[in-house]
Amino acid sequence: MLRFIIPIGLFAALVGFLFIGLGRDKQTLPSPLIGKPAPIFELPRVDDPTQKFSNRELAGRPYVVNIWGSWCVACREEHEALMQIARRGEVPLVGLNWKDELPLAQRWLQALGNPYVVSGFDPEGNVGIDWGAYGAPETFLVDAQGIIVYKYVSPMTLDVWQREFLPRIEQSGAKGE
Amino acid sequence: MxxxxxxxxxxxxxxxxxxxxxxxxxxxxxxxxxxxxxxxxxxxxxxxxxxxxxxxxxxxxxxxxxxxxxxxxxxxxxxxxxxxxxxxxxxxxxxxxVTPRTWLLWGAPILLLVGGGAIAAFVIARKSHLPDTDPADPGLGAS
Missing domain, CATH: 1.10.8.640 (Cytochrome C biogenesis protein)
Structure with missing residues (x-):
């Protein structure tokens, strides 16, 4: 009897592990930055590189940082959703233009519309690395205390915005007041 | 070639x-x-x-x-x-x-070695009690 139970039991356990593995998202890495202060950056603006922008200017209110690049196909995919989120106007969207070329980035915003209050230009990618970026698009929510409360890796959708971002923004606003 | x-x-x-x-x-x-x-x-x-x-x-x-x-x-x-x-x-x-989250990862080689060793010891111990000739296996004597 035992000689049947043991192999079948082992097989069932293996199937169980594999089945759990099927349903798990192995692409999204947990960010060690969640719950930590957002890294401060100062970068030339995409619309006017003679001017600098720092996210220090947004301290005291929640904002979203979206990492994008004109080379990034998935950013093209999420662009319409970002435009709609910008129109809703709950929080300002800050763009981090990662590993891009200035004329291409400018043309992108002109052709597709600009959902960002401002985009920082990060051609060398050091600011992106400070934010733990490993592939665009990535979208971070920073609360009024300057803490990263959420990170979403994938093209943004209105559904994700309503499900994941809005409740956290409301929470952050309640704490900030 | x-x-x-x-x-x-x-x-x-x-x-x-x-x-x-x-x-x-x-x-x-x-x-x-x-x-x-x-x-x-x-x-x-x-x-x-x-x-x-x-x-x-x-x-x-x-x-x-x-x-x-x-x-x-x-x-x-x-x-x-x-x-x-x-x-x-x-x-x-x-x-x-090595953190609590990675104990299983680092411990897996030792666990597998000890587990495999235990199974091997169990099987060997059990087989050594069996008679040398197995009536169910007529081919044994021929080999």
Whole structure:
């Protein structure tokens, strides 16, 4: 009897592990930055590189940082959703233009519309690395205390915005007041 | 056959031609060796199964550049690894630290060895009690 139970039991356990593995998202890495202060950056603006922008200017209110690049196909995919989120106007969207070329980035915003209050230009990618970026698009929510409360890796959708971002923004606003 | 070898050799050479950084990063061989050791312990987050030494993804190139800059600035290996872990978590390390979350990972070889050893001992002990001739296996005497 035992000689049947043991192999079948082992097989069932293996199937169980594999089945759990099927349903798990192995692409999204947990960010060690969640719950930590957002890294401060100062970068030339995409619309006017003679001017600098720092996210220090947004301290005291929640904002979203979206990492994008004109080379990034998935950013093209999420662009319409970002435009709609910008129109809703709950929080300002800050763009981090990662590993891009200035004329291409400018043309992108002109052709597709600009959902960002401002985009920082990060051609060398050091600011992106400070934010733990490993592939665009990535979208971070920073609360009024300057803490990263959420990170979403994938093209943004209105559904994700309503499900994941809005409740956290409301929470952050309640704490900030 | 000779043609096949030629193709094989050509493919190998093509692989070499794809080597990541053609020029050494440091003039000092000791520094260069240290650099190569460090970048072999860091994971490329874009390609996951490669070190940043092996990957030609743009992120890997940027992380190699940061590693070079930190080494040139006199940072220790520990400081470089910490810089990467602060941004990307323990996953960036090819040798993750021993923490409660990784006990199973580090303990797995010992567990498998002990478990396999126990099963082997059990089977051997049981078989040694059986009679040498097995009436159910007529082929045994013939072999």
């Amino acid at each position: 000779k043609a096949l070898f030629a193709i094989f050799a050509a493919v190998l050479w093509a692989q070499l031609a794809l080597a990541i950084d053609t020029a050494p990063a440091f003039a000092d061989p000791a520094q260069q060796a240290r650099y190569e050791r460090v970048i072999r312990e860091l994971r490329c987050l874009q390609c996951r199964s490669e070190t940043i030494a092996d990957s030609n993804a743009t992120l890997a190139a940027d992380l190699r550049r940061q590693t070079r800059e930190m080494m040139a600035a006199g940072k220790s290996d520990q400081e470089i690894f910490q810089h990467m872990v602060d941004r990307y978590g323990d996953y960036v390390l090819y040798k993750p630290p």
